[in-house]
Amino acid sequence: MNMLLKNREALLVVAILALVALITLRFPGFIAPANLGRVYNDTSILIILALGQMAVILTRCIDLSMAANLALCGMVAGLINVAFPGLPIPLVIVAVVALGAALGSINGLLVWKLNIPPIVVTLGTLTIFRGTIFLLTGGQWINAHQMSAAFKGLPRADLFGIPALSWFSVLIVALMFVVMTRTATGRAFFAVGGNPHAAVYTGIDVGRTRFLAYCLSGALAGLSGYLWVSRYAVAYVDIALGFELDIIAACVIGGISIAGGIGSVPGAVLGALFLGIIKNALPVINISPFAQMAISGMVIIIAVAVNARAERRKGRVILKKAEAH
Amino acid sequence: MLQDTTTSRMKPAIALEGISKSFPGVQALADVSLSLYPGSVTALVGENGAGKSTLVKILTGIYQPDGGTIRVDGVETHFAAASAAAKAGVTAIHQETVLFDELSVAENIFLGHAPRTRFGLIDWARMNADARTLLERVGASLEPSIRLRDLGIASKHLVAIARALSIDARVVIMDEPTAALSYKEIHELYELIDRLKADGKAILFISHKFDEIFRIADRYTVFRDGRMVGEGLIGETTQDDLVRMMVGRDVGQVFPKQEVAIGEPVLTVSGYRHPTEFEDINFELRRGEILGFYGLVGAGRSEFMQSLIGITRPSAGAVRLDGKVLVIRSPAEAIEAGIVYVPEERGRQGAIIGMPIFQNVTLPSLTRTSRSGFLRMAEEFRLAREYTSRLDLRAASLDQDVGTLSGGNQQKVVIAKWLATKPKVIILDEPTKGIDIGSKAAVHAFMSELAAQGLSVIMVSSEIPEIMGMSDRVIVMREGRMVGQFERAELSAEKLVRAAAGISEIAP
Incomplete structure (x- = not known):
C-alpha cells in the first residue's frame, strides 16, 4: 500500500477501478466494454487538451485560453467547410492545428518577451479569442445542415471497431509520450518548471521553452476545435465555455504539480479519464447536475490534497545511515 | 577613551555565555560568549563561515542554541522564537533590509503594534504622526505615507531603525549595514549610530570593512571557525592584530592538492567590463591551473563569472579560448565552447x-x-x-x-x-559552501584531479583556507575591480584579507 501511495499513476488506476466498481453497483451496465469504450470516446477531447495543458503547467505557466482557442479554431474549421465544402478534411485539420499553434504562440510571446504573468496573458487572450468568434460570425451559429458529410463523419468513422475520435486521442497520447520522454524539448519542460534558475545555467532558454509549450497547447487546442465542432455538428461563440477548468482539473487530478516540474503523460491521461468517468456516470445514476458540479469540485480538492501529502512525504535525507537505501 | 572605561564597568544589556550550536556535520558555534553594553558599539569580525550569522540568528531567536545561556539584564532568558527576542528588545537590521515593499513607511514601522482606535481599528492619524516623530529622531525627512518600494536602501535602513525605536529596542544588530550604501549615506549612518549610542542602545555591528569598524566601534569580538578568539576595546588594538586573529596562524586543514605541470594559456580575458558590476578584468588561465578568485561577498566575482558564460552581457572586453576569439551570448554557447559554470546557490x-x-x-x-x-x-x-x-x-x-x-x-x-x-574550463563558485567536511574533501580531491587531467579550473571562494590550500594563483577582487594577484609561493592569509578589505600594506 505504501508503494502504491508513492506512485501517483498506480494510485490513480486504483481510484479509477474503485470508481468504476462503485458506479457498477448502482448501474451494472456501466462496466460493459461497449459502454467503457463510449466513455473513453467521450473523454478523448479532454485527454488531448489535458496533454497540451500539462506541457504548459510543467514549465510553471498556465493556459486559460485553451477552451477559447478551441472554440475559435472550431468555428474557423466550420467556416472553411461552409465556404469550401469540397476541401479535403485533412487539409482543414492542418489549417486549424496551424491556427491553434499561432494563437498559442501569441500567449507564448507575451509570456516570453514581455514577461507578463501567464495567468494574466491567457485570461486576456481567452476573452480576445471568444470576442473574435463573435466578430467573425456576428453571433451566427453554424448548424449541422451547413456542414459537409465528410466534415461531420470523420470523428465517427470506424477503424477496427473504434471511432476515429478515439484514435485521434490515442495517437496524440503516443506522440506526447515520445515528446515528453524522448526529446530534449520534453526534458526542458521539466527542467524549466523544476528549477528555472538552474535551467538557465544548463543552457536552456527558459522563455523559449515556455513559448514552445504554449505553441504545443495551442496546436492541440486547434485540433480539438475541429474534433469538437465536427462531433457535435454545431459551432457557436460559446462552445466549450468554461472547459478550461475541466482541463486544468484533469491535470491536477493526474498529479501534475501546479508549481511546475512534476507530471507525466500517463498521469494526465488518467486524470482526464477519472474526470470523464465521473461526468459520464453521475447522470446515469441520477444525480442532479448541480450535485454533479459539487462532486467534481470535491474530487479536485481531494486529488490536490493527496498530491500535497505525497509532496510532503518526500523529506530530505539528512541522516547518513538513511542515505544508503 | 573615557566612554570605553565606563562601558566596561556597566552591566551588559544582553550577554551570551558558552553558546554552542551545531548542524548536521558542522559545528557552527562552539562555546562562544558575547556581551553587548548599553550605549556602546561592539564590532563582530570574522571570515565567512566563522559563525557570525548563526550568532545573529540565535540573538534574534530564529535558532535555539544547543547549549549555553542568554542573559538579558542579568536575568537568564530563553528565546523560544523570534517573537520572544523582539519582546526582549532585540532587533536586527539586515544587509538587505527585511521590510515590506508594498506597505507604507508608517505601516512598516508599526506593523504588529500599530496604535488602535477605541473600536480596535488602526488609528491611521496617530500612526502617521508617531511615525513622523520617530523618523525625525533618526534624522530622516520621509513622508510616513509613501510606499517603501519608492525608497533607496539607505532610507530603508532608516525606516528599519525607526521601527527598532518604535518597539523600544535595546539591542540593535546591524549586519553589514553599509554594504550597499554610498559614501554620503554611510556617513549619515555613522551619525545615526552615534545618536543611538547616546540613547543608550547596545549595538552589535557586523562588518568586513576595517575603516568603519575603527570609526564606529567601541569594542570588538573576533570569531574564527565558530569560536571566539579575541575581544577587547577598539582603542587598544590595531588592524594588524584583528587580521591576525581572524585568519589564525595555521590553515588547520590539509588540502589534497596535487602538483601539476602548468601548461599553455587556455583562456585569456582582456578588458572585460560591465556598466555597473565590474571593470578592467584581465587575466590568463593556463592548462592544469587552479586559479582562485578571492574577495568579500559582493566584490563582483560571481557577476563577472556570469557574464563570462553569457548570462549577462559585458559592455566591453574580449575572451580568447585556445587562442581563438570567442563571442558568448548564452550559457548554451558557453557550454558548447567548453566553458562551464557551477553556480554558488546549489538549491536555487x-x-x-x-x-x-x-x-x-x-x-x-x-x-x-x-x-x-x-x-x-x-x-x-x-x-x-x-x-x-x-x-x-x-x-x-x-x-x-x-x-x-x-x-x-x-x-x-x-x-x-x-x-x-x-569542458575545457570549469568555473566553481563557492564549491564547498554549506556542505559537510567529508564532502568538502571529496570535492577538493576531485578538483585537483581535474587539474591534473589538464582541465583549467577557476575557483571562486570566500574561504581563506580553501583559497590558500587549492589555488596555484589567486586574483583578489574588491568593489568590481582586480586589486591583487598572488602566486602560490607568495600567498599569505594576511595579504589576501588586506587586499580584499582595502587595507594598505603599512599599518596605520
Whole structure:
C-alpha cells in the first residue's frame, strides 16, 4: 500500500477501478466494454487538451485560453467547410492545428518577451479569442445542415471497431509520450518548471521553452476545435465555455504539480479519464447536475490534497545511515 | 577613551555565555560568549563561515542554541522564537533590509503594534504622526505615507531603525549595514549610530570593512571557525592584530592538492567590463591551473563569472579560448565552447529537485546522448553512472529524485553534470559552501584531479583556507575591480584579507 501511495499513476488506476466498481453497483451496465469504450470516446477531447495543458503547467505557466482557442479554431474549421465544402478534411485539420499553434504562440510571446504573468496573458487572450468568434460570425451559429458529410463523419468513422475520435486521442497520447520522454524539448519542460534558475545555467532558454509549450497547447487546442465542432455538428461563440477548468482539473487530478516540474503523460491521461468517468456516470445514476458540479469540485480538492501529502512525504535525507537505501 | 572605561564597568544589556550550536556535520558555534553594553558599539569580525550569522540568528531567536545561556539584564532568558527576542528588545537590521515593499513607511514601522482606535481599528492619524516623530529622531525627512518600494536602501535602513525605536529596542544588530550604501549615506549612518549610542542602545555591528569598524566601534569580538578568539576595546588594538586573529596562524586543514605541470594559456580575458558590476578584468588561465578568485561577498566575482558564460552581457572586453576569439551570448554557447559554470546557490541554481539524478546529470549534454533528435535512456544512464561514480556519489539508484540526497551529494550531482559536458574550463563558485567536511574533501580531491587531467579550473571562494590550500594563483577582487594577484609561493592569509578589505600594506 505504501508503494502504491508513492506512485501517483498506480494510485490513480486504483481510484479509477474503485470508481468504476462503485458506479457498477448502482448501474451494472456501466462496466460493459461497449459502454467503457463510449466513455473513453467521450473523454478523448479532454485527454488531448489535458496533454497540451500539462506541457504548459510543467514549465510553471498556465493556459486559460485553451477552451477559447478551441472554440475559435472550431468555428474557423466550420467556416472553411461552409465556404469550401469540397476541401479535403485533412487539409482543414492542418489549417486549424496551424491556427491553434499561432494563437498559442501569441500567449507564448507575451509570456516570453514581455514577461507578463501567464495567468494574466491567457485570461486576456481567452476573452480576445471568444470576442473574435463573435466578430467573425456576428453571433451566427453554424448548424449541422451547413456542414459537409465528410466534415461531420470523420470523428465517427470506424477503424477496427473504434471511432476515429478515439484514435485521434490515442495517437496524440503516443506522440506526447515520445515528446515528453524522448526529446530534449520534453526534458526542458521539466527542467524549466523544476528549477528555472538552474535551467538557465544548463543552457536552456527558459522563455523559449515556455513559448514552445504554449505553441504545443495551442496546436492541440486547434485540433480539438475541429474534433469538437465536427462531433457535435454545431459551432457557436460559446462552445466549450468554461472547459478550461475541466482541463486544468484533469491535470491536477493526474498529479501534475501546479508549481511546475512534476507530471507525466500517463498521469494526465488518467486524470482526464477519472474526470470523464465521473461526468459520464453521475447522470446515469441520477444525480442532479448541480450535485454533479459539487462532486467534481470535491474530487479536485481531494486529488490536490493527496498530491500535497505525497509532496510532503518526500523529506530530505539528512541522516547518513538513511542515505544508503 | 573615557566612554570605553565606563562601558566596561556597566552591566551588559544582553550577554551570551558558552553558546554552542551545531548542524548536521558542522559545528557552527562552539562555546562562544558575547556581551553587548548599553550605549556602546561592539564590532563582530570574522571570515565567512566563522559563525557570525548563526550568532545573529540565535540573538534574534530564529535558532535555539544547543547549549549555553542568554542573559538579558542579568536575568537568564530563553528565546523560544523570534517573537520572544523582539519582546526582549532585540532587533536586527539586515544587509538587505527585511521590510515590506508594498506597505507604507508608517505601516512598516508599526506593523504588529500599530496604535488602535477605541473600536480596535488602526488609528491611521496617530500612526502617521508617531511615525513622523520617530523618523525625525533618526534624522530622516520621509513622508510616513509613501510606499517603501519608492525608497533607496539607505532610507530603508532608516525606516528599519525607526521601527527598532518604535518597539523600544535595546539591542540593535546591524549586519553589514553599509554594504550597499554610498559614501554620503554611510556617513549619515555613522551619525545615526552615534545618536543611538547616546540613547543608550547596545549595538552589535557586523562588518568586513576595517575603516568603519575603527570609526564606529567601541569594542570588538573576533570569531574564527565558530569560536571566539579575541575581544577587547577598539582603542587598544590595531588592524594588524584583528587580521591576525581572524585568519589564525595555521590553515588547520590539509588540502589534497596535487602538483601539476602548468601548461599553455587556455583562456585569456582582456578588458572585460560591465556598466555597473565590474571593470578592467584581465587575466590568463593556463592548462592544469587552479586559479582562485578571492574577495568579500559582493566584490563582483560571481557577476563577472556570469557574464563570462553569457548570462549577462559585458559592455566591453574580449575572451580568447585556445587562442581563438570567442563571442558568448548564452550559457548554451558557453557550454558548447567548453566553458562551464557551477553556480554558488546549489538549491536555487544547481540541482533540479523533482528530477531523477541521471536526468540532472545529462541535462546540458542531451545533444550527445541523443540520436536523430531522440534521447537514448541507456546512453544517459551510462553517462550519469560514469561521472557520479567518479565523484563517489552515494545514492541507492540513479533513478531517484535529487531532492532525496543530502546537500553534499546534491553538490556532487551538480558537479558531475558539468563534467559530463567535457569542458575545457570549469568555473566553481563557492564549491564547498554549506556542505559537510567529508564532502568538502571529496570535492577538493576531485578538483585537483581535474587539474591534473589538464582541465583549467577557476575557483571562486570566500574561504581563506580553501583559497590558500587549492589555488596555484589567486586574483583578489574588491568593489568590481582586480586589486591583487598572488602566486602560490607568495600567498599569505594576511595579504589576501588586506587586499580584499582595502587595507594598505603599512599599518596605520
